[in-house]
Amino acid sequence: VSIVSTALCYSDLYCLFKVVEKDFFPIVLGHEAAGIVESVGPGVTEFQPGDKVIPLYLPQCGECRFCESPKTNQIGSKEMALANSRLTCNGHKLRQFMDISTFSEYTVTHQMSVAKVDPDAPLDKVCLLGCGVPTGYGAAVNTAKVEPGSTCAVFGLGAVGLAAVMGCKAAGAKMIIAVDINPDKFEKAREFGATDFVNPKDYDEPISQVLMEMTGGGVDYSLECVGDVELKPFLDVFLCVVFFFFFFFF
Template structure:
């Protein structure tokens, strides 16, 4: 792949810039600054649209964070490195990370207790971790970042702790999904819930994350995986990822939690909320059994961020857990998932429903709004 390089200088390239909430992306020529100390500049090869990109794009909560370049689920090639960077060299293949890992803070050295790095956790201000400034400009005007990545640009700059080196044998147009959605679902099943063999599982929302939870539960040996979704087209796709029973709430006459409790003799061992609907968290809790039922919430809420539940649901022994990136320590753990994919131990390809050229990025947003895709992979070369 031909890669522009201007080591130490500004690169001009194309980026899909959002100028306002819900406004179509405009393809702009942007100036991408060189990497500062502890940063790397990446030639983005493939990036996929995640629902959290869509949620943030539609949100009116932070209108000041425009213009902005979205995208965080991506793969690419290191174009240049800043001072103090020793783990990357030009030409390395990488995945971007929306939460980083500094390897030094209390959270990072906490073994498996946490993956929320104190230095490189979720970045919500639209600027770089290191100096609170942007690396993108359009005609001299600064452009905000998204999730410390901004992969809807031919080149981007990230902190070196927000990227992980991967095998060059891994197809970049596939494994980009592991930088967020697929890894998040697998980790929720394995790391957060620790799904056990022979258990029953209920999953609310069968998008990329929900299907990855199902895949993880199946690999762990769950005896029954119940998928809940209002889109009937997902029924057949879900079977390929381990879903044994499909419930469409629009096609039943009683609350879905009652149906699940009857199917599982009092409630599922584990339930997963993968929609981004805080009201559904209560439904997921009610679908779990007394005593040991575990509910994991993964979705990013579009509205009403507060979770409410009757105390009795917890008093009777249920547990509610949150999950960010499936509990994975991204730099430490993602290479093992890459290896599993290369050994065909986990599935990614079936989650990719569309492959689009960069110039067609707005089509990806349209497809997701209409509920007609799982993952749209956007190929930055435009050669499709």
């Protein structure tokens, strides 16, 4: 696959700066991309040169019980689990990230690890469908199962956060509060469906208190899209306060 466009995901940075196992490197990172099929190997029946495709972060065989289940997309086939990398540099084998490695001009992967897209699809846009968009949108629609008429708070307005806002809107949420320390992102969030905006730097009190005052007791759904492990304990406390309030007063 000739890689035309690839995005930078925080997962790539995490692996680059946080993973310290020596066996992890050398590796070609990247997993959020779009490209064009350059050539196919023996047995490939679903693709042909010239097809526009998105490399898949998780492969899809379409046949195992996990692929057929609406609850998961974690492939159960062992065929891809131990796939050998086809990437080399100066005669040395390089590890592939999630079996796709898109930070390169070309990548070689199994046909289960690519999805064909419309020939007219703009590859510099649909590359985000490889990770960021389905992560945020799916968190709202599939994981949280946001309900019509509910109130939601989305922390962080990067690609994942904006997709989460879009998912909340699609699910019918009546109030979607976008929380970010960069107010320049608020107008774009409004385009995606956010109704209210909070910059934590504008308040002296905890944001949990601000949200409780804005919503009359707390939001129904809170989605953390910052990727900061220090934020999760705060959300856990915030949700406990919300549950306590509703349990004792309703």
